[in-house]
Amino acid sequence: MPDDKSPDGTEGARRKRLPSSERREEFIAKAVEFFAEEGFESSTRGLARRLGVTQPLLYRYFPSKDDLISEVYDAVYVGRWRPEFERLIADRSRPLEDRLNAFYGVYTEVIFNREWMRIYLFSGLKGVDINRRYMGLVRRRILEPIVAEARAEEGLPERPATDAEIEFAWVMHGGIFYYGVRDLIYESAVSADKTEVIGDAVAALLFGLRRRFGMEDRKAPGGPGRGPACG
Incomplete structure (x- = not known):
């Protein structure tokens, strides 16, 4: 045959x-x-x-x-997505900072993989749809829930995340991803302590989101006119 x-x-x-x-x-x-x-x-x-x-x-x-x-x-992407990702973010029995540190610890165990990253980078250079599909998944299942949970922890009313808030979350998320790229692809990461890198990124995200919430809510029609939530 x-x-x-x-x-x-x-x-x-x-x-x-x-x-x-x-x-x-x-x-x-x-x-x-x-x-x-x-x-x-x-x-x-x-x-x-x-x-x-x-x-x-x-x-x-x-x-x-x-x-x-x-x-x-x-x-590579759908098959390696773990159910606990979203559960970790949504678990309000813990402070959000603890949840996000735990989530990114688990998440990076999956994405800090040369095969995963090389395919992602190659697809971006080639214009293959893999990047757009995965970025949509990340926005819906990670970034929008993070913004919603941050608002809830601040005692703010529910509303859809603004584009500015999502972009701010992308900066943090992308920074963690690029740390992995520098470590695994370029072999030039400065810090070998992934936990510390994640912790710093999460702390900066939550501080910045609190500031953005104050800015966005003041701009919203009928907004409370309050100062930034970070005080």
């Missing part, structure tokens, strides 16, 4: 036969490794060669390169 031949069509190096579902998972795992090393400019022909299969066989499982990239996104 052609599917068992090596990519050059010879009879050598027959692959172990796997159920279709297992073969698909194997292809996705290898695609993650491949794109993390080579970037998204690389061809599916190169991936097929890496897998030791023919390109037509690869297309039987993934009709297009975009379909394969979508599977890579699900495996």
Whole structure:
């Protein structure tokens, strides 16, 4: 059978036969490794060669390169998203600063991974949709809840987060991410104490958000006209 031949069509190096579902998972795992090393400019022909299969066989499982990239996104980003992320942020039995330190400690265990980061960076350079999809996920499930929890802890009424508040949260979130990039990709991080880096970033975020709440609420129609919540 052609599917068992090596990519050059010879009879050598027959692959172990796997159920279709297992073969698909194997292809996705290898695609993650491949794109993390080579970037998204690389061809599916190169991936097929890496897998030791023919390109037509690869297309039987993934009709297009975009379909394969979508599977890579699900495996690397959606599949590694942990249910406790959102629970940690929402747990009002603890001060928000403690919650966020705990959350970012767990979150960075997932994203501080060379494979994760290289795929994210390569997708941004190539214009692949992975970044936009993941940033939307982060905004909905991390940043908007953080802003809402910060307002609740200040005893302020509920309202949607403003763009300025979300951008401020992105600065903190992105700073933690970029610390990981400097550590794992550039190998130039100054501090080896991740816990301290996270703690400083979280403290700065909460201080800044309290100030922003005062500014935004004063600008809102019918706002209370109070000074900044940080006093």
